[in-house]
Amino acid sequence: MSDLTLVMGNKAYSSWSLRPWLALKQAGLAFAETVIPLRQPDTAARIAEHSPSGRVPSLIHGGLTVWDSLAICEYVAELAPDAGLWPADRAARAVARAVSAEMHSGFVSLRTTMPMNLKSDRKGQGLTETTAADITRIEALWADARTRFGIPAGGPFLFGAFTIADAMFAPVVTRLETYGAPVSPESRAYMDAVLALPAMREWIVAAKAEPWEFEP
Ligand SMILES: N[C@@H](CCC(=O)N[C@@H](CS)C(=O)NCC(=O)O)C(=O)O
8 A cells, every 4th residue: 555645636627636646657656546526515625634725736645745736746756766757967957847837837828728628629629819829838848848858868758758847748738639729740749659658548548437527
């Protein structure tokens, strides 16, 4: 039995939960899941039992609670130092942290008009002017990381092998897929690499099988 528990929203809609869940999976750490379905009458009360911020995800490790998706990813990287969740090269690692932070604090329009929804196909929806600008920036950021670090390192992800930066952008990948946003062939190849991860497939299959339905 693992002493790690990830308290998370349900998989169809909780984009923030996907990030640390994927980092834990890619690190090969065993963990239990406590799933709290979002937008239910008791959601807030149930989250409050596990997270001081009133938000999920939250990672429970013995007596320690770590809330916030990026802080959890950082903690997972420390728990599994051999998993390479940050690039080994200092410059690559700095840029990986910068793009992760940019994702964590930005792209509000994309989040608003293209909320993560793994239960429906919304091709052609959500592409406002401001969301298109967010996507332009994301594609530029992906291209820069791939050109300077990912391609030279020889892997399909932003910095070559999978890192926390890819975990941070995994919900963006599902959004662009769900809403059918037009992207470059290079972005498409990166998205396909993320979607092909066994852990991503596992998450998406589980999300589609969930009983809870609403329109985020
Ligand atoms: N910055 C936080 C944001 C977490 C967040 O907004 N989580 C949403 C679910 S995806 C939440 O808990 N919402 C509360 C609710 O729906 O009641 C993080 O990175 O973990």
